[in-house]
Amino acid sequence: MKAKLSELGSRQSPSDITRLMAIALERPDILSLAAGFTDNASLPMEDVGAIVDEFASSGVDGKSVLQYGSNKGRERLREILARRTENFDTIGIGKLDRSRFFVSNGSQQSLYLAIQTLCDPGDIVLVEEPTYFVFLEILSGLGVKPIGMPMTSNGDVDATGLARLLEEAKKGGWLARIKALYLVSYFANPTGHCVSQESKQSIGELLNQLDTPIAVIEDAAYRELYYKISDNSKSCLALDSFKELPVLYTSTLTKPYASGLKVGYAYCSDREWTDAMMSVKGQQDFGTANFAQAIVERALEKGDFDRHLDSLRSVYEEKMRALHDSLFEPLSSMGWEWSVPSGGLYLWLKSPHGLVTDAESQFHAACLEAGVFYVPGDLCYPEGRIKDRIRLSFGVLSCDLLKVAAERFVQAARAMTESARV
Ligand SMILES: Cc1ncc(COP(=O)(O)O)c(C=O)c1O
Numbered sequence: 001m002k003a004k005l006s007e008l009g010s011r012q013s014p015s016d017i018t019r020l021m022a023i024a025l026e027r028p029d030i031l032s033l034a035a036g037f038t039d040n041a042s043l044p045m046e047d048v049g050a051i052v053d054e055f056a057s058s059g060v061d062g063k064s065v066l067q068y069g070s071n072k073g074r075e076r077l078r079e080i081l082a083r084r085t086e087n088f089d090t091i092g093i094g095k096l097d098r099s100r101f102f103v104s105n106g107s108q109q110s111l112y113l114a115i116q117t118l119c120d121p122g123d124i125v126l127v128e129e130p131t132y133f134v135f136l137e138i139l140s141g142l143g144v145k146p147i148g149m150p151m152t153s154n155g156d157v158d159a160t161g162l163a164r165l166l167e168e169a170k171k172g173g174w175l176a177r178i179k180a181l182y183l184v185s186y187f188a189n190p191t192g193h194c195v196s197q198e199s200k201q202s203i204g205e206l207l208n209q210l211d212t213p214i215a216v217i218e219d220a221a222y223r224e225l226y227y228k229i230s231d232n233s234k235s236c237l238a239l240d241s242f243k244e245l246p247v248l249y250t251s252t253l254t255k256p257y258a259s260g261l262k263v264g265y266a267y268c269s270d271r272e273w274t275d276a277m278m279s280v281k282g283q284q285d286f287g288t289a290n291f292a293q294a295i296v297e298r299a300l301e302k303g304d305f306d307r308h309l310d311s312l313r314s315v316y317e318e319k320m321r322a323l324h325d326s327l328f329e330p331l332s333s334m335g336w337e338w339s340v341p342s343g344g345l346y347l348w349l350k351s352p353h354g355l356v357t358d359a360e361s362q363f364h365a366a367c368l369e370a371g372v373f374y375v376p377g378d379l380c381y382p383e384g385r386i387k388d389r390i391r392l393s394f395g396v397l398s399c400d401l402l403k404v405a406a407e408r409f410v411q412a413a414r415a416m417t418e419s420a421r422v
Helices: 007-011 016-025 045-056 059-066 075-088 106-118 133-141 159-172 197-208 271-284 290-302 304-334 362-370 399-421
Strands: 101-105 124-127 145-148 178-184 215-219 247-252 263-268 346-350 389-393
Touching: 007 133, 016 133, 045 059, 045 290, 045 304, 059 290, 075 101, 075 263, 075 290, 101 106, 101 271, 106 133, 106 178, 106 215, 106 247, 106 263, 106 271, 124 133, 133 145, 159 197, 178 197, 197 215, 263 271, 263 290, 290 304, 304 346, 304 399, 362 399
Parallel strands: 124 145, 124 178, 178 215, 215 247
Antiparallel strands: 101 263, 247 263, 346 389
């Protein structure tokens, strides 16, 4: 007999990327530019080892890191992270209410909790186009519909277009079903784009004019992962137009330090929403792993975290350059386009003449044949609307392997161009 699943259970299907990865894993010779994993070689094993030694040598007190923690997370860590956020946004120490600050199992958990506590099946969340594809998977898993917002040519949300969309929703009677608006605001996955402060302001102003509250979820996962210069635009937490709106700001210590520790954090400006998320978190895990939190807390206290992050910035810039430089000449002469990111882990490519690059495409097959693997960009659009984009991640492979992967990618691109000529 088979288990009889709930509605939610029956709605689930294996994620596209897991399915694609499984195909790639069958071919160990394949080089993956797909997974958004971090650089293995630079993971801070020695720092973490020294911190664990410190715990081990501090007797009974040290042992408490192996005890359960609290649902919201370690108080000291929350205080450090709250101050860090206040510093980024220059909003003055102590301005963010500590009771609305919580530690999560990666920022992924906060995103899930946010949607779970805001949306019922059939509700709508407004997203940038393109957006973080695993967020689209959360929506799909919870039966929530993503609607893409109109975008400007520089990658910001088009405020006039958004106003029109909200007006349409009002007239069509579906405005109340729009529960949230999701922004990946710094060195975004997949585009590397930073949302401008002006764009955020105008989004806030538009949402303020509505009778129905639409919550804003600002995902700042890559805020600290700039290469040389940070993006100085303030987060929604610090902008006037969001003062009266429910805002959830999420970020993470995974990408900038150790992804395997899986520690993320969030601040929510709305009391009831925070409480609802905390209740669900309590039911799920009653607290993110205390040991992992204690390690990042100590790394932040000792300065290891910032030292590591500093060195990581040049590691990723070098990797980005290795991939970009190897692709640039051959691909741009064939009409491929992309912008050079100044932070994050991805190149976002547009193929020439609308060449389809989705998982079913000839190009995807040609890449697999050549021994390289990418994330088809259609996964980053609601209903896979756009099919000529590709996300390449340079986080995992070494610079030498990135060059080999680039050669293979170019080989597949050339093969397609030649077959189009025949
Ligand atoms: C935009 C974005 N948000 C959130 C996450 C979740 O990351 P984590 O759970 O490691 O904090 C990721 C991971 O790739 C991401 O790219």
